[in-house]
Amino acid sequence: MSANTKKPVLIIGGAGLTGSQAARTLRRLQPELPITIGGRDIAKAQSLARELGGADSVKIDLERPDLGLPEGMAFSAVVVFVKDDTLHSMKYAQAKGIPYLSISTGAFELGPEVALYIHKPSSAPILMASHWLAGTATLPTLYFAREFQRIEAIEIGAVLDEQDIGGPAAQADFERQANATPNAMILVDGKWRWVGPEEAARTFKGVDGTEIQARAYSLFDGLSLAAATDARSVRCDFALRQSANHRPGEPFSTEFIIEIVGQLRDGRTARVRHELVHPGGQAPMTALGVAVGVERLLGLAGGPPVAPGLYLPESVIDPAYMVQRLKEFGAQFRRV
Template identity: 45%
Template sequence: MSFDPVLLLGGSGAIGHQAARALKATYPDLPLLIGGRDLTKAQNAAAEFKGAQGIQIDTTSADLGLGEQKISAVVVLYHDRSLAALRFAQSRGVPYLSISSGIFEIAPEIASFMQSPEASAIVLGYEWLVGATTVPALHLSHAFSQVHEIRMGALVDEKDVGGPAVAADFEHLNHLLPAALTRRDGDYIWREGDEAKAVFSALDGSEITATGFSSIDVVGLASATGATSVQFNLGMGISSSRRKGGNFSTEIILEIAGLDHSGQALQTRHAVVHPGGAAPLTGMGIALLLERLIGLDGKPPVAPGLYFPYQILDASHYLARLAQEGGELLDLSSS
């Protein structure tokens, strides 16, 4: 079965490269359009992949400058303040995935969906590394009859820079929203100042100084599990693998507390790790979402609607792909 090209806007950056690599690893014949403002950069990025083409995008045009070019899905890898790509996707009736907006910036996308709810599938892909926390956390929550608290600690190695676009996104988010959306005892609050400071233990037991981060993971997991307390803390430093003398990696600590299926208190602690760092894990999540959104796996495409990534991604498939890439979901409960 043949598919129209997937349009990767901002695809010449580090995340775009990893998303294209992950897609081509499973679907080598899938055509890609690497779109950007700089045609030369887009063409150079596309040259690395068979069946990819670099194109220049015009966000002032309703068709993005693509004319009658057919598209199977639109992926936005930067903060698109104009929502030109979303309007384009809705006009073509194709799935749309965006990964770079903050939790406080989703109102325009939600409004666009509410205006045309049957136009296309829209994925708010702002979960940390596009599902790397929520998918494993929901998988682990099956061990509980009731989930009371979820604590997420993401460690980004200081050498895992991810490219200028990623750095710009973080600067933008931290500048506009220094407070951290958190659920505490059933209420949504904003942690700021000293209250936003946190410490969590890394994979190797090292204490990581962290700060509360307003990730959409908080509201997604609270809604999906019923947990009355959910928080996300972000720390930068030396990853456990590099502290042991190896290369940097990315790691996410997931701590869940509640009741098991016999009604007894249960606390678990796990780590999601990827040896390549944040960008490959993000690219993997994007590729798996596109696989389901347009039916690359032979299953029916996702119906029009508004989705979190975890509502589309299958946990067993996600974890199997993570293992194929050298990543792991590690049980740290006994350590």
């Protein structure tokens, strides 16, 4: 480990439902990496720190520019699992010159973070991972896209079990983003459009063959996929319903239906469908997306530490590496 990674990664919201899974996942990927669990409930944070080993806990106050942290504390990175309306957490990371990773910003509200980066572009690496489950849909999609020489359209259908919406922070994110704008942003025939309820609606076939009614959702996935593939049409749709594998007494799953239309490398035109299912639901997917982002930022996997800059997951993480890790952590893939 480098001298910098001997300092702990500060996980704000790390004692929550998904944050705690991310901390456990990061510990599994990087057994020697110190971790600090930050939150408002110090008892929960302390309990998780004891479970992890090589970890400690701290109370966080996002209303304060210093986050309420004791003077002299030092970290290797800051990871945020809650919506920080003050952006004090990002400013703190910039002031310390350490990586920052966030996952709770909608596509319609990325302006403040981008502006803060523009004013201090050389201060720290900023990884904007506010994609569906922290990039674990987008990165596999880019991996599947490699069999195409030209892509016309990408459609992702995400199914979240109605009992798997997550903890309080995740529910707050969902409600804020659903209520903040009545329209959704999609790419249609080369043009970005904000579409109303009628055009935002789409039906796709689930992994069990049932027809699923979904609605376009404005996270960062569409932005990443359009920029990375030059596809002329991109949309990401979301459905909240009972997942295909969820039966009484059985766990719920999270499902991605990924469909790509274009010209294959052998010259044929095709529509290829991939199904990605995790039987443990959304939390392990999000946790892995964040953990892989942290280890990449710190140079613990995939290359040297990431230099100061503004990044999306696909600009620093190899899609093949994410697919490999997803399989190791229980995700199931099927190409149709």
